[in-house]
Amino acid sequence: MRSHPAPDGRPGPDAEAAAREFTAHRPRLFGLAYRMLGSAAEAEDAVQDAYLRWNGTDRDAVVHPGAWLAKVVTHLCLSRLTSARATRERYTGTWLPEPVLSPAPGLLGAPGAGPSEAAESRDDVSTALLLLLERLTPAERAVYVLREAFGYPHREIAGVLDLGEAHCRQLYGRAARRVAEPLGDGVAARFDAPAPERRRELVESFVAAARDGDLAGLERILARDVVWWSDGGGRVRAALRPVRGRDHVLRFLAGVARRTGEGTSRTVAGVNGAPGIVVHVGGRIVGVASVAVGADGLINEVWFVSNPDKLVHATRRFATYPESGA
Incomplete structure (x- = not known):
């Protein structure tokens, strides 16, 4: 069934219901696309493309809208991954995932965070x-994300990917x-992540030491073999190789x-599911850092994104933060 506009040109009730249905699934779809692509901008584009397909389909034939939309987004991401890999091979310097921020300062999952923040x-x-x-590979990534992040059974994953x-x-x-x-460089996956309190303590100490120019303070929280990765994408000045x-x-x-x-401030913020650092001049973000903590309780990896193209999504989120910084 296709919807028709009301006589005054506004969307009819069918279109409004379809928009509400899509909006209910949108955070989950964005989360799926972001994990598949590692880019908030590309994830938003994939979700928008899914919305256009949703608007153009016979929705009476869609039994389970959530499953239908997840399948569409997954296949859109699989198509994008092929071209994304070629682009990343030509990338200037280190390619890092585009950072996403929580909508409120401090640790993620703060009171008042709604389902739209879950992704x-x-x-x-x-x-x-x-x-x-x-x-x-793109197929491995799709299976892993659907299974680990969204709990899909293998039977449903097979249906999404049209595989056995x-x-x-x-x-x-x-x-x-x-x-x-x-x-x-020895950084394990999330399963070995330290307590959030320890990570936040280290990030706050880093911000304070950077604000005060306290190199001794920085030395106390950095592991001897720490590695600093910079992603400027050739757009801004950045280290092209890791600093070890x-x-x-x-x-x-x-x-x-x-x-x-002067004029540069640093704010502790939720970055990719953990405390991180936003570097900004006023409301303009110039860099976002996330860190990894080793078994010795010290920072042993820092990923710093300063490519302006990768800071658009973070800048929109940062606008919701109270005025703060160091």
Whole structure:
């Protein structure tokens, strides 16, 4: 059944009901697309494309709208992943996932957070895990995300991907083994994440030390083998290669501090499911950092995104934060 506009040109009741139905599923669809693509902007585009298809379909023939929409979004993401990989191979410097912020300062899951925040407030969107997912083929990534993040049984995953159930089980097994392996610099996936309180304590200490120019304070919270990754995408000045080792990272940060000057503030914020740092000049975000913490309780990995193209989504969210910073 196709809807028709009302005589005054406004959407008819069928169109309004369809829009409400889609809106109810939108946070889940965005969460699925973001985990598949590692880009908030591309995820939003995929969800918008799904909405256009939803508007153009005979909705009377759709028995389970949530499943139908998940299948559409998954296939849209699979198509995008093929071209995304080619683009990332030509990327200037280090490619990092686009950061997403929680809608309120501090730890995620704060009081008042609604279902629309769920996609961006869980530990399975951590930067470390998203980087681990980059190892997978598009099909492996789809199976793993549907199974781990959304709890789909293999039978339903097979229906979403139009594959055999046994094949999906094999894909999931391969994906789970590859994700369980640590990143090249020893960062494990989310299963080894430290307590949120410890991560927040470290991030707050980092912000305070950076504000005060306290290199000794930074030295106390950085692991000896810490690695700093920068993603400027060739758009802004950034380290093209990872900065390795505490002494090198400290010298690198000292140089950055000399260049940025006054007016730059840092705010502790929820970044990809954990406390992170937003660097901003007024309301304009110039960088977002997420961190990994090692078994020694020190920061052993920092992922810093300063590519302006990857900060659009975060900037919109940051506008909802109270005035704060260091």
